[in-house]
Amino acid sequence: MLNITLLWGQHNTVVTVLAIHDDSPLIGTTLQPVEQSSTAGWVTNMEGKAYLNITQPTLIRVSSIGYLTIEKLISPGQSIKIKLEEDVLGLEEVVVTGSFVPTTSARSLYAVKKLDASIIEARGSVNLGDALQTQLNLKTIQDDVLGTRVVMQGISGPNVKMLIDGVPLVNGAGGEFDLSQINMNNVERVEIVEGPLSVQYGTNALAGTINVITKNYAANETSINPNAYAESVGQYNADVVFAKGWKNLSVSLSAARNQFDGFSSTGERKENWIPRTQYLGNVKVKTSFKSLNITGSYDQMWQDGISHGNATSSFNNRTGRLSEVANDNYFNTRRLNGSLIVDGKLSDKQYIHLVNGVSRFKQSSRKFIQDVIDDVRWLSTNIEDHDTTSFTTWTFRGTYVHGNTRENKGAYITAGYEASINTASGGRISADADGSVNEYGLFTAVEVPLSAKVKVQPALRYIYSNSYDTKDIDFLGADLPLLPSLNIMYSKDRKFDIRFSYGQGYRTPSVRELFYEFIDANHYIVGNRNLQPEVGHNLNASATWRTTIGKITAAFTPSVFFSQIDNKIDLIQILDRETLPDEVPKNVPVARVYDNIPNFKAYGINLAGELVAQNGIRLSPGFGLLARSGSEADDKFFRSYEANMNAGYFLKQMDVKFNVFYKYNGRISEFARKQDGSIGVLTLEDYHTLDASLSKTLFNGRLFTTIGAKNIFNVTDISLTGDGSKGLVLQTGREAFYPISWGRTFFIKINYTIQ
Structure with missing residues (x-):
């Protein structure tokens, strides 16, 4: 107004x-x-x-x-x-994900969800998995060894592009990214775009993109920010950030230590959530040259974890008597991310964005035999019990934009390139693996304002792979390796807008999916060199209506999507044990192989709202429907429902904010055709989660404290029923339940700023 x-x-x-x-x-x-x-x-x-x-x-x-x-x-x-008028709905906040130039949330062609630092702090989020837990149309999946994974629009983690400041991250153990390895201690915001961004980011962007934006520090700013976090389950974290700014230069250094003691819901020695210790370090340097910004960053994570085994009575040859003996696996994980980014205006009508980055994941595992009674251990003598495997991704991407980049003031054209080089090595990568799996792309887009209210952006990406014939994309039926996308936006006076997007996705199998080999007395999990690339199509449509009702500012956003993926790559259970190689025991409990699933489909309907009152109350309700199908389900759709409500109340007189985060997760089913031709269905039962917190600033804003309770309903293990293969929970190795959380806990988080 x-x-x-x-x-x-x-x-x-x-x-x-x-x-x-x-x-x-x-x-x-x-x-x-x-x-x-x-x-x-x-x-x-x-x-x-x-x-x-x-x-x-x-x-x-x-x-x-x-x-x-x-x-x-x-x-x-x-x-x-x-x-x-106050921007209570964040219309003027700058977003970068999906856009070729930075723009505001209201003007972006994509519906960008944002989790800013205030939400991250209010949730007491230690890592990215914590921050995403109550988001609509996202589901976090926990594994006792592989960590926390994400499912977006009903599609699992390998198809979700993970970025830090626009730089792709390599996936880790299990072929998916462990969200617990992204620490929130120096994060400004998280941007989420649902649906394929394959033209912008290439492979792995079929389901959507999650971009973690780290903090920048202003010129002439000097600050020291020590932080501490404690949670009653046995989680103790501490970090510190040093930042110093000069006229054209800023430097920030951060270090963190995260300690988790592990948790077992069954009371057994084997935990659902394994103990781990993380050490993290980061350095970020930003300078400017005329109108260009040059940013270099380096992140390193060290993580040690122990997967304890259940102890059984066994004769200990070393002591000569009966004892309690267990198999313990020790995991040593290293993650490295480095980048050099150049962006800014060359002139009033020329903008460039250059990204050069490397992401490396390395994990070593060792098995020890532990005598629980005498508290002694010794290294397993089996060679297959010890392994070091690493995965590396190099990314080189450049974007050039020409035209008036201020939206609705004229057309502009974008041209760019990208190279993604992916390698793997180690004991669980086949010795005769065919080197790296690389992808190269050229892309272009044209944004045209058809009127003051309507703008259109068609885009194309040319793809070349050193391992696959990308002509299978078959653009316009002409055997052309071109990925198209189309975005249309109608906007009226910040009060109403409609966004429509279509995108085609393409994902070549990863090195892991092609050449992985994990074979021992208990496992037979192997890659498949005959895998075909995934080719997908996605339609998204959303509308936002903003209005003022008395002293309440409100926004309502309905959205729908439809995805279809042919040759979707999944890790499936080997039902016919007779097909296993002769050297593998026929009673091996885990026998799986990567394979293509034809004609996977998913659709969803979501309704989200935002209500902000002048008295300090903020409500964000949401409801979602997800339906998934595929050829193995005889085209029958399996539906799941979810609802959430995030609420906050700011008591200005006391400078205190109260927060509540609720989510209902409906029953979700996985499906696969069994050996007799019938459809096997495995269902995870529904559950509710509820968190609450209170935040308060002290000492003129220098001290920020949050106390709260997580998982107030005390959810731990949720039942798995049915006889299907595991699907989303494929790698948990459990038949009767799935570990959702470690139960009700209480936490305190303290942030202090010295300037």
């Missing part, structure tokens, strides 16, 4: 900018001529006033952090009061 009062003057052009809700002056508001260079402009003083030296009527853009940007035609000699 814009409220403008004109006061005519004779000599000066004076603009006073106020907040609409209480007429307080907005200090530091920028006023910038729309049609001139971005370097021109003015800033309001302590009274919210700016003095403009204009000689003709000029269209001025008025921007203030946390408020809606407006444009106003101002004439010389005017004195004008402009009142800005």
